[in-house]
Amino acid sequence: MTNYETFATIYDSVMDESLYQKWTDFSLRHLPINNDRNKLLELACGTGIQSIYFSEAGFDVTGLDLSAEMLAIAKKRSHAKNLDISFVEGDMRDLSQLPKFDMVTCYSDSICYLKDEVEVGDVFKEVYAILESDGAFIFDVHSTFQTDQVFPGYSYHENAEDFAFLWDTYADEPPHSVVHELTFFVKDKTGSFKRFDEVHEERTYEILTYDVLLEQAGFKTIEVYADFEDKKPEATSKRWFFVARK
Template identity: 70%
Template structure:
């Protein structure tokens, strides 16, 4: 798994605000109508989504593997005059975080797990840290996205103080991809330094996710696609799972 050590510097610049709007809208449509509900946002990154949930009235805690991401999240929450605990931790071990009414894990963060064993362990951890009737919502890349869209994908960003080259390739495991990222980041002296990162993602067939969720204890699972309340199709790019304990 990546720590996003350099990625954090430019992460917000390359993420579209409209994605956060869509994650927020989808969540609010499917969250239980519980007052002062406790919400855990896994892989919270720089805190933008956590702040959206806090402003919507939830008692939010954010968890992420990257200290650098969390430092940005804390500064962002402080600037917004919001009290949001941000915890450095691994979603494979949620013992430090307590029990929640809702858990989210967006931006295909589950796809960064090494294999389906780890995915199943994450699901079990989340189930154990949900109240009865609690809801877990997450999204992943579809197999169409990893197999047909990503291989050969290239994205280039050229801003005033940084430049980025992002290329994606098919990996060896089924439904897996490698993202190779090169950053050129300007320092205070005006010089640009090069950083390289490799991000590996893997997804699975819908049936695999269903089995892993059932093994974790989830009995009610609904699947949607591409931020809409519709069933996945052969060309859906992002799958959403709504799971109830």
């Protein structure tokens, strides 16, 4: 494998895989599947694990991501399972070259990686434009409780025989924002360890801000849930789910 493939494999290995089934289950409760309307676009699909879950659940899936390297891994995964999934390299801030979809998802707090609420609003408008009539858009974001109370000072370290992983999170300057500093040490074929460093900046907003941006994009109904369940957010909810319909 190339260094990037090795890195992505390690990155996936420290991800809680049970979350993919939870995202799938939440989607199935809010995105009814039928033979005529099952075209789903997954934004920020990464290495394709969630796209595969969606495909196996019965959706006609297209995955979009900025990273060609991630998409190469996603394609290998889907081919290994003999699944017909389209993977497209692209930016969720410009979906003008894509066809219409019945539903769009953006999970794993990918919206939180956009730099400001202007970009968030732009993405909402792009999604609205490519949705069929009565189409649905589902995404999740960190709650303000998560960014303000849970994440700052968070530290996770893992040591295995062929890799080590360090993850530390700090509060950032903008409201409800954090910086994740990730360091991987991955053993290569010579037995030496190669270091990979990444810095992830995330920012969230109040629920009202997301509601207003969705309304400005044109969505007519908006429902908000928390923590993978069909329940309303509470003060200590960590992840908010938005279900917006065109």
